[in-house]
Amino acid sequence: MASDSGNNMDREIILADFQACTGIDNIAEAIALLELNNWDLVAAINGVIPQENGILPSEASGASRLGADSHQPAAAPLASTSSSSSPLHSSSSSTSTSAVCPPAESPRPSRMLSFRVEYRQRSVEVVLEESGTVGEIKQILQTELQVPVSKMQLKGWKTGGVSDTTVLSSLHLPKHNSLYILTPDIAPTASSSQSSGLQESQHDSFLLIVSHHEAQRDYSLNFPGGRTIQEVKRNVSDLTNIPVRHQQWEGWPASAPNDSVTLAASGISHPCHHLSVSRRPASADSQEAPEESTDVHMQSDSEVEDFEDVCEFGDEGDMFVTQPSGSSKRPLIPDRAENEGDALLHFTAEFTSRYGEEHPVFFVGSLEAAFQEAFYGRARDRKLLSIYLHHDSSVLANVFCSQTLCADTVVSCLGQNFVTWAWDVTKEANRARLLTMCTRLFGSGLAQTLRSFEADRFPLLLVAMGKRASSEVLHIIQGNSTVDEQQEDSRDEDEREARELVKREQDEAYRLSLEADRKKREALEKEEAALSLQEQMRKEQEEEREAIRLSLEQTLPTEPKEDSKEPVSKLRVRTPSGEFLERRFLGSCRLQVLFHFMASKGFPLEQYKLLTTFPRRNITQLDPLCTFLEAKLFPQETLFLEAKD
CATH class of the missing domain: 3.10.20.90 (Phosphatidylinositol 3-kinase Catalytic Subunit; Chain A, domain 1)
Structure with a gap:
């Protein structure tokens, strides 16, 4: 019992000393650490506060006391002062504590050193404790750079005689250091150069010379390597007015799997690559969008609901006052014509019988089809859309048709610049059908405007322009207009187009000027980058030669003296x-x-x-x-x- 109580007393003292040295306030944690070391005080302290050489900082000052109390040499490591079979006795506990636990200061932690290591085009950051060795740095670099340690020459040390076993603390290094690696026996591998080249090419500039067949002109376009083929095609669509889905290309490499790849990865030539673009044949376009064209005709031929809605507008107040005609003329369009193509054929035949063969060429088909013919063709083939609206009850109809619409100048102008579509609104059903078509293509505003015209203000000639999804009616020419007025309008339109052409030419010249300036700037930047790269390579070669020279100089034997006994x-x-x-x-x-x-x-x-x-x-x-x-x-x-x- 006395022995057990003595052991408990010793352990209490050891526990108190251990907490005093380590600063661990949690008693359960302190006891667990002592149990792991079999209640060996010094071993437990070393486990919590490891020392670089196994000697506690206080041993230098307390060596005499430690040697006297524990009968060990003054400079012996802690492991020699501890016993693995029994805990420390109370007689030596206080002395050991005073030797291993400095009362005023805690152990200094190992300093962390930072190394910036340059190797070819790469830079690696290595952080290591001062207690580490040069070999440990090389091991880290081997993992990062895939360079064997045996082939690696780590240069840049301030002092000579550095080997893999050299401890960093012995070199007295600053916190931040710069080193470089030489590998004379290793040439750059194809895979590494290829991958690094691909990354660099993402920032390169690619000059694409795109030939537009229809316009017979070339576009010089600059794109970064990170731009995708799809983005290039969208930009070309803005220049050529050819939608991406209608573009037909020649010159893209077969190695490009799809349009989502970047220019750098597509395999095109650098820095310049030639391409050509054209619009796909009409047969291919019609095969791509059969649903769209079918839908247009179905709407124009069988839109019953819109037809009934427009008829309701006529019930509130007739837009056209139908007057009985004393003549026995047949209508230009029969009442409730089912097919618009047949209706326009009948219109052309009857119009010819009334006013002769010299008249505008009327488009045979629906208004939607004429709309597409005018605005959806190739850019060079697009025209304005003119819509002639006839009413037999108007006293101006015969005069306008015979003297104005069928005049040589008007026929020539309409044939060259317009797609002309015609309709007869004399019958109520045909009038309602026209309102339906105009509402669908130009909006309800035009329908309301037509509704405000009375019969004696007919006929009307509407001039419309559009660009695919958007369209608008620019001008409405009434039946009391003369050829002189038409010619004046044509002159105004020609002047407007001439002004727009000059503006477009100025914009194009400005764009070309900006493009030329950009090319000069990019060429200058490339030249500066090339000079910088050459200078860097020259410095690396000089550093490598200097490193080899120093290495050979260190291998030379000492120069013998003149009075040497050997020859x-x-x-x-x-x-x-x-x-x-x-x-x-x-x-x-x-x-x-x-x-x-x-x-x-x-x-x-x-x-x-x-x-x-x-x-x-x-x-x-x-x-x-x-x-x-x-x-x-x-x-x-x-x-x-x-x-x-």
Whole structure:
């Protein structure tokens, strides 16, 4: 019982000392750590506060006391002062505590060092404790760069004699350091250069020369390597007015899987690549969108609901006052014509019988089809849309048709610049059908405007323009207009188009000027980048040569003294500049030492050769393992350097 109580007392003292040294306030945690070390106080402290050399900081000052109390040498490590079989006794607990636990300061943590390591085009950041070694840095770099440690020369140390086992703390390094790697035995691999080239090409500029067949012109477009083929096609669509779905290309590489790949990964030529674009044939376009054209005709021929809605407008107040005609003329369009194509054929035939063969060419088909013919064709083939609306009850109909609409100048102008569609609104059903079509294509505003015209203000000629999804009626010419007025309107329109053409030409010239400036700027930037790259490569080569020279200089043996007991050969070498290099070598040294000496002075044997004066011999062709005595360079010899051819 007394023994158990004594052990408990010892453990309480050890526990108190352990908490005092480590600063651990949690008793359960402190007991668990002591239990792991079999209540060995020093071992437990070392487990919580590890030291670099196994000696506590206080041992230098308390070595005498520790040695006296524990009967151990003053500088012995902690492991030698502890016992693994029994806990410390109370007689030595207080002394050990005073030796291992500094009362005023805590152990200094190991300092962290940062290294920025440059290798070819890469830069790697390495952070390591000061207690680490140079070899550990190389191990980290091997993982990052895939370069074997045996092939790696880590350069940039402030002091010489650094090996893989050198501890960083012994070099007294600053917190931030810069190093570089030399790998003379390793050439850049194809895969690494290929991947790095692909990453760099993402930022390169690609010049695409796109030939537009229909317009017979070329576009020079600059795009970064990260731009996709789809984005290029969208930009070309804005220039050529050819939608992406209708574009037909030549020149894209077969290696490009789809339009989502970037230019850098598509396999096109750099920096310039030629392409050509054209619109797909009409047969291909009609096959791509059969539903759209079918839907248009179905709407125009069988839109019953719209037809009934427009008829309701007529019930509120007739837009056209139908007056009985005294003539026996047949209507231009029969009442409730089912097919618009047949209705326009009948209109053309009846109009010809009334006013003769000289008249505008009327489009045969629905208004939607005329709309598409005018606005959905190729850019160079697009025209304005003119809509002629006839009413037999108007007294102006015959005069307008015979003197204005069928005039040579008007017929010629309409034939060259317009798609002309006609309709007869004399019958109520045909009037309602027209309102339905106009509402669908131009909006309800035009229908309301037509509704406000009375019969005696007919006929009407509507001039509309559009660009696919958007369209508008620019002008409504009434039946009391004359040819002179039409010609004046045509002149105004020509002047407007001429002004727009000048503006477009100015915009194009400004765009070309900006493009030329951009090309000059990019060429200058490329030239500066090339010069910078050349300068960087030159510096790397100089650094590599200097590193090799220093490495050879370190391998040279010590120069023997003149009074050496061994045979000494004294050599005097004349350089191409006229200077002399003098050095002594042991006669037993091999010629390889002489070759290393010359390379360390900046004269590698790959570029120079060593010659004797008389008889003339080329020393560099001798066996490098041959000694100075065997080469007959003893006791002295004068050599001269000569550049190789």
